[in-house]
Amino acid sequence: xxxxxxxxxxxxxxxxxxxxxxxxxxxxxxxxxxxxxxxxxxxxxxxxxxxxxxxxxxxxxxxxxxxxxxxxxxxxxxxxxxxxxxxxxxxxxxxxxxxxxxxxxxxxxxxxxxxxxxxxxxxxxxxxxxxxxxxxxxxxxxxxxxxxxxxxxxxxxxxxxxxxxxxxxxxxxxxxx
Numbered sequence: 001x002x003x004x005x006x007x008x009x010x011x012x013x014x015x016x017x018x019x020x021x022x023x024x025x026x027x028x029x030x031x032x033x034x035x036x037x038x039x040x041x042x043x044x045x046x047x048x049x050x051x052x053x054x055x056x057x058x059x060x061x062x063x064x065x066x067x068x069x070x071x072x073x074x075x076x077x078x079x080x081x082x083x084x085x086x087x088x089x090x091x092x093x094x095x096x097x098x099x100x101x102x103x104x105x106x107x108x109x110x111x112x113x114x115x116x117x118x119x120x121x122x123x124x125x126x127x128x129x130x131x132x133x134x135x136x137x138x139x140x141x142x143x144x145x146x147x148x149x150x151x152x153x154x155x156x157x158x159x160x161x162x163x164x165x166x167x168x169x170x171x172x173x174x175x176x177x
Contacts (some may be wrong), residue, residue: 031055031094033068042069042107045170050102051077054095057104061089068108074099103163105170106114112140112147123168133158139167 032044044052049130050073058068068089078098118129118140131140137160139150150167154160 013058028094034093043174045071045107046175047073047107047166047169050075050166051097052094053077053097053099053101055093057093058087058108059089059091066109067092068106068110069093070071071105073102073105075102076100082167084148095176101149101153103166105167106149106151108147108149109145110147111142111167112149114140121164122165124172126168126171128164128167130164137163139163141167141171143171 002133016046018087028044034057035042035044044055053074054070054072056068056070060066060068072095074097076099081096081098083092083096098172114129116131118131121128121130121172126141126143128139128141130137132138132154135154137150139156141148148167148171150163150170152158152163154163158166
C-alpha cells in the first residue's frame with residue numbers, strides 16, 4: 001500500500017512538471033503572436049544554449065508603428081517572477097522569469113544613432129558599432145531595415161568575443177535564413 005502511495009505521488013509530481021513546462025511554452029507562443037502583431041511578422045530570436053526570460057514591448061509614443069521589442073536572455077531560467085514594467089510605455093509580453101541576465105537585445109525599426117564615438121567591427125559582412133565601458137558592452141547594427149542593440153555584462157564566461165558571437169548568431173539567424 002505504501003509503495004502505491006509513493007508511486008502515485010511520483011506520478012503526480014511528474015504530471016505537474018509537464019503541465020508547468022507546457023504552460024511556459026504556451027506563454028512563449030502567445031508572446032510570439034504579440035511580437036508578430038506589433039513588429040510586422042517578426043519572429044522571436046533564438047540563441048543556442050540560452051533561454052528568453054522576458055520580452056517587453058516599448059510602444060512608439062507617437063503611434064507611427066516604430067515599436068521596439070526588448071528580449072532578455074539568460075542561461076538558467078527560473079520561476080516566474082513579479083512583473084514590474086520598466087515604464088508606462090512598456091508592456092511585458094512574456095515573463096519575467098528569474099535568472100541572471102546574459103544580454104538584452106532591442107529590435108526596432110528606428111535607426112539608432114550614437115553621439116559618442118563608437119568602435120566599428122565587421123563580422124561576416126555585418127557592420128557593428130560597439131563600445132565597452134568598465135565591465136559592460138554595447139553593440140549595435142542595422143540590417144534589413146531593423147536596428148539591433150545588444151547590452152551585456154562582460155565576465156569570465158561571457159567575454160567580449162563571446163558577446164560578439166552571440167550578437168552575430170541572433171542577427172544572422174533572423175536575417176539570412
